[in-house]
Amino acid sequence: MKNQRHQQHHEAVDGLLNLFTRANHDLTLVQHRLEKEFQQIYPHNANPMILVSRIKKLQEDLCTLKEQCQELLAAKQDLIDKASATLVGNRSLLQRSQASMGIPHASDSDDSAFANFKLIIDEWTNQVRSGTGDETHESESEDINKMLFSAIVQSN
16 A cells, blocks of 8 residues: 555656646747747847847846946945055155155145145045035045945946
8 A cells, every 4th residue: 555655646746747848848839939930020139039038138237247346446445545545654754754854845735746646536536426416525535436336326
């Protein structure tokens, strides 16, 4: 009796597997018929099945690009922060060295390289703020990339 149940169970599973196999085969036939019909009716670029497939691929790519953009912006902000800290630190060290040797040091306005660096950072910050609608200048420098990223994502 135990053997009969075991065989019945297998027969039921086999029947279900056959049903699924036939259904899969039928769906594959329908897919091929639709593809053939669409190829005949629509030009290659207007085939709805191809367009849907391309849209799905673009949606996946967009998600990937958003992630990569966020990583890139974080790396850029890290680079800006480190470059700024290094340049400001080196400049301060140079000014202290010049002062200890009795050499007059240049003011911020006389140091064109430092003034240009600050101008570039300020312009970038203002550009990002204006693009995100944050004209209040309350944001910290670390938040500049977050604002930029949110503007990019919102525009999509």
